[in-house]
Amino acid sequence: METGNFLFYFFIIFTSAKILGAISIRLKMPAIIGELAAGVLLGNYVLGIINTSNHVLMSFAEIGVIFLMFYVGLEIRVKDLFAVGRTAILVGILGVIFPLLMGIGSMLLLGHEIIESLFVATAILATSVGISVKVLKDLGLIKHKVAYIVLGAAVLDDIFALIILALVKGLARGKFQAAEFVLLIMESLVFIGFLTLWGPKLARRTRKWVERINIPEGPFVLSIILCLGLAELADIIGLAAIIGAFMAGVVIDELAGVYDLENKVKYVNEFLLPFFFVMMGAHLDPGAFLKPNLLFLTLLVTAIAVLSKMVGSVLACWKENWKTRIQIGVCMVPRGEVGIIVGMVGLSLHTITKDMYTVVLGMSLLTTLITPPLILLSFKKKRRKASSPGKTE
Amino acid sequence: METGNFLFYFFIIFTSAKILGAISIRLKMPAIIGELAAGVLLGNYVLGIINTSNHVLMSFAEIGVIFLMFYVGLEIRVKDLFAVGRTAILVGILGVIFPLLMGIGSMLLLGHEIIESLFVATAILATSVGISVKVLKDLGLIKHKVAYIVLGAAVLDDIFALIILALVKGLARGKFQAAEFVLLIMESLVFIGFLTLWGPKLARRTRKWVERINIPEGPFVLSIILCLGLAELADIIGLAAIIGAFMAGVVIDELAGVYDLENKVKYVNEFLLPFFFVMMGAHLDPGAFLKPNLLFLTLLVTAIAVLSKMVGSVLACWKENWKTRIQIGVCMVPRGEVGIIVGMVGLSLHTITKDMYTVVLGMSLLTTLITPPLILLSFKKKRRKASSPGKTE
Numbered sequence: 001m002e003t004g005n006f007l008f009y010f011f012i013i014f015t016s017a018k019i020l021g022a023i024s025i026r027l028k029m030p031a032i033i034g035e036l037a038a039g040v041l042l043g044n045y046v047l048g049i050i051n052t053s054n055h056v057l058m059s060f061a062e063i064g065v066i067f068l069m070f071y072v073g074l075e076i077r078v079k080d081l082f083a084v085g086r087t088a089i090l091v092g093i094l095g096v097i098f099p100l101l102m103g104i105g106s107m108l109l110l111g112h113e114i115i116e117s118l119f120v121a122t123a124i125l126a127t128s129v130g131i132s133v134k135v136l137k138d139l140g141l142i143k144h145k146v147a148y149i150v151l152g153a154a155v156l157d158d159i160f161a162l163i164i165l166a167l168v169k170g171l172a173r174g175k176f177q178a179a180e181f182v183l184l185i186m187e188s189l190v191f192i193g194f195l196t197l198w199g200p201k202l203a204r205r206t207r208k209w210v211e212r213i214n215i216p217e218g219p220f221v222l223s224i225i226l227c228l229g230l231a232e233l234a235d236i237i238g239l240a241a242i243i244g245a246f247m248a249g250v251v252i253d254e255l256a257g258v259y260d261l262e263n264k265v266k267y268v269n270e271f272l273l274p275f276f277f278v279m280m281g282a283h284l285d286p287g288a289f290l291k292p293n294l295l296f297l298t299l300l301v302t303a304i305a306v307l308s309k310m311v312g313s314v315l316a317c318w319k320e321n322w323k324t325r326i327q328i329g330v331c332m333v334p335r336g337e338v339g340i341i342v343g344m345v346g347l348s349l350h351t352i353t354k355d356m357y358t359v360v361l362g363m364s365l366l367t368t369l370i371t372p373p374l375i376l377l378s379f380k381k382k383r384r385k386a387s388s389p390g391k392t393e
Numbered sequence: 394m395e396t397g398n399f400l401f402y403f404f405i406i407f408t409s410a411k412i413l414g415a416i417s418i419r420l421k422m423p424a425i426i427g428e429l430a431a432g433v434l435l436g437n438y439v440l441g442i443i444n445t446s447n448h449v450l451m452s453f454a455e456i457g458v459i460f461l462m463f464y465v466g467l468e469i470r471v472k473d474l475f476a477v478g479r480t481a482i483l484v485g486i487l488g489v490i491f492p493l494l495m496g497i498g499s500m501l502l503l504g505h506e507i508i509e510s511l512f513v514a515t516a517i518l519a520t521s522v523g524i525s526v527k528v529l530k531d532l533g534l535i536k537h538k539v540a541y542i543v544l545g546a547a548v549l550d551d552i553f554a555l556i557i558l559a560l561v562k563g564l565a566r567g568k569f570q571a572a573e574f575v576l577l578i579m580e581s582l583v584f585i586g587f588l589t590l591w592g593p594k595l596a597r598r599t600r601k602w603v604e605r606i607n608i609p610e611g612p613f614v615l616s617i618i619l620c621l622g623l624a625e626l627a628d629i630i631g632l633a634a635i636i637g638a639f640m641a642g643v644v645i646d647e648l649a650g651v652y653d654l655e656n657k658v659k660y661v662n663e664f665l666l667p668f669f670f671v672m673m674g675a676h677l678d679p680g681a682f683l684k685p686n687l688l689f690l691t692l693l694v695t696a697i698a699v700l701s702k703m704v705g706s707v708l709a710c711w712k713e714n715w716k717t718r719i720q721i722g723v724c725m726v727p728r729g730e731v732g733i734i735v736g737m738v739g740l741s742l743h744t745i746t747k748d749m750y751t752v753v754l755g756m757s758l759l760t761t762l763i764t765p766p767l768i769l770l771s772f773k774k775k776r777r778k779a780s781s782p783g784k785t786e
Contacts, residue, residue: 006452007459007634011621018618022608031608059399059449066400138609215415215424216531217663224664225411228404241400267657268664270610271617 006056012049013057016042017274030135030372035274036365039281045288052282057275062241064276065130067269069242070227072133072151073249074256074265075142078200081152081250084145088152090316095153095332096160098312099124102304110297116356118168119346123360124305126161128336129154130242130276131368135375136331146324149317150331151246158240159188161338165345166238172351187237192247195230199251207255219259223252240338280336284365288358297355298362305363306333306370327378334371339364399449405442406450409435410667423528423765428667429758432674438681445675450668455634457669458523460662462635463620465526465544466642467649467658468535471593474545474643477538481545483709488546488725489553491705492517495697503690509749511561512739516753517698519554521729522547523635523669524761528768529724539717542710543724544639551633552581554731558738559631565744580630585640588623592644600648612652616645633731673729677758681751690748691755698756699726699763720771727764732757 016038024034042049050057081088103121108114129151136147166184210219227248234244249256256262289295310329317325343360346352352360409431417427435442443450474481496514501507522544529540559577603612620641627637642649649655682688703722710718736753739745745753 006448006455007621007625007628010456011618011625014621015618018608018614022606025607055399056449056452059453062399063403213415214418215411217660220660220663221411225404225408228400228407232400232404235400264660267610267613267660270613271661 009050009054009057010060012042013038013278014271014274017278021274030138030376032131032134032277033369033372035277036281036369039278040284040286041281042278043282043284045285050278050282052279057279060272060275061279062276064269064272064274065242066227066231066245067265067272068130068134068276069246070231070249071262071265071269072137072142073246073251074253074262076148076151076246076250077253078196078250080143080148081196084148084152087317087319088149089156091149091153091313091328091332092156092160094312094316095127095309096125096157096164096312098315099305099308100164102308103301106300106304110300115168115172115351116346116353118171119342119352120301120356120360122161122164122168123339123342123346124301124308124335124363125164126158126335126338127154127309127332128334128338128364128368129331130336131334131371132331132375134273135372139376139379141379146327146331149328153313153316153328153332155192155243155246157332158243158338159192161342162239163188165342169345169349172346172349184238188239191234191237191239192243195247195251199247200254203252203255207258210255217264219255220261220264223248223256223259223261223265226252240341280365280368283340283361285358285361288362294355294358298359298366301359302363302366305335305367309333323378327375330371330374330378333374334368335364336368402443402447402450403453405435406431406671407664407667410671414667423531423769425524425527425670426762426765428670429674429762432671433677433679434674435671436675436677438678443671443675445672450672453665453668454672455669457662457665457667458635459620459624459638460658460665461523461527461669462639463624463642464655464658464662465530465535466639466644467646467655469541469544469639469643470646471589471643473536473541474589477541477545480710480712481542482549484542484546484706484721484725485549485553485709487705487709488520488702489518489550489557489705491708492698492701493557495701496694499693499697503693508561508565508744509739509746511564512735512745513694513749513753515554515557515561516732516735516739517694517701517728517756518557519551519728519731520547520702520725521727521731521757521761522724523729524727524764525724525768527666528765532769532772534772539720539724542721546706546709546721546725548585548636548639550725551636551731552585554735555632556581558735562738562742565739565742577631581632584627584630584632585636588640588644592640593647596645596648600651603648610657612648613654613657616641616649616652616654616658619645633734673758673761676733676754678751678754681755687748687751687755691752691759694752695756695759698728698760702726716771720768723764723767723771726767727761728757729761 017035020034020038021031022034024031041047044051052058100121103124104117107117107120132150133142133147136142136144141147163184166181170181210222213222215221227245230244230248231241232244235241289298309332313329313332314325317328339360343352343357347354347357410428413427413431414424417424434440437444445451493514496517497510500510500513525543526535526540529535529537534540556577559574563574603615606615608614620638623637623641624634625637628634682691702725706722706725707718710721732753736745736750740747740750
């Protein structure tokens, strides 16, 4: 069995992520900033030590974010999700409509073709909730109402984005397959609907069976099987794998308390997660920003992505106070893997240029990088208002 | 980021390993048998679902066995290792000399060339202690004297085997580099000597510093950095990575208790380890045994590997009673990654044939497959001898 090769990368990635993470914390910033920075430093374009075309490292990154979403799901209760359901749905819908319209509009104004404009707009639709969730967790705010609304909305906008991608892909190929499109919508509805409505009940019923199973650490092992299985199923349907992993966590949340699953999954997570953040950072080419036109386009698309999502979110939760509305908007800002997937699909269909792909990548990373400090800022406790609930610092 | 592809393999590997493992347990066999069988079934030659040339899966397997050895190291105390030191060293030395002589002798008798005979003999030198250790752990015997002797001896015979490989490699290339050879010996001695003598003291001294570090789960994170770092260092020196990981665990054993590291590393292990056993199993081509001459050679080499190691071990621990001597001998039987590495080196230097490589692989896997039942048998409590210490059933 060959060693060495990948072991060196593992050591470098894990260690530098943790060192720069510790420095971030010392500078009163969330650790992720440091971990992303470690990725930018080690990545393709700066030191060139790690490369995003390395399948082994990318798989570890992928499994890292899957475990993160599973872990987050374990802390979320379906009934609490239902409690904020209406707001979350509204944030999800308006948080997709605004970026879509503003994205297409501004791209067309800049003189891009309609199909390229459509792809760019689709790439800025879906929130990559991992980053926001990690920051909220670190702040002890994962059970805060904002976290619930953001999680619900992010699951929805991922679904919307992937449905729209299916539509745009059909248009790009010159043929629109209505059947395929309807199938995706149906499958998504059934998947999410079934899991939220009957999942927890089914999980509760299996408890007796789980107790009798004779493998060591049975509940932990079964929960991982469920996580990997639903992630794979979500992927097969055409949704993002992380949605499946998140739903797996949500479904077994009640049992998780009984078997202390959170504390067990936590350490798998601690080991795997740095690979995700580092590999995300490694995609960034700081040199691309030396080309003025590319820099301008990236900043513009990023600004549209941030503004449109914030406007949509803030309008959607009009029932909340302004502070909460801003907090929700800020948490919805980061774009990640879905945006990158859209970019890659566009690139492979030759409907967007390589430069435009760099722009999409830059937008994903910029929105990811600016979110943690923005969240910190939006949750900053005012000295005189010490009565707000939950730990906020 | 591409998903799907590897996620499917993850689900299949983890799930089938656990299902066949549970069936093994029900049949009163250790779970590993089932996990290895899952690998044979899924592997290159039977269902062909997974392939050992898949870098992602092999890397997960490799990191799985690294975490196993780290976890085992965490349970081992240096001073207990010293207490059985003399016996372990003798088992290590005789357990290498006998396989080497018997291996070369029988291959020469069968009419093979001297250099090929040397390679085959080298491939049967090193015990792959992972399997034995897992069985002993499952039996609650990891703190038994036998486990300590076997672990100490296995670390030593890995070192001997790798030194002999360096020698044989030089001969195969037609030039023997004395300087390189001496360097490897010196490096190995310094690495192991330094870590066993000063490692624990150094670790104790860092405790104040560890307490002050401001990253979440600091001790856990630092222990993983140490594990990956020493594994990589051992690999750079030319030793096996698992020796480095094991030594990392041994060095911080005392601190491990303070920070409950065992219970944290355990779950990382639970997730990653099945990949190791499944990928080990996947190497096996049951069809190869349909060729009578290959089957004969594999069985012969396996018999020599088992007998020579057992004779060496049993002679080495002449101070112990017969039961203990047999137990130690049995635990030293499995050959694994080092044997496969030797085979691969031989193949790449064109000094062994592809058939001979299959034989070496078959030997590695057969010794691995027969060990768990043999260990169970050797530790079986006699009805009238209920006074023996430790849980044995």
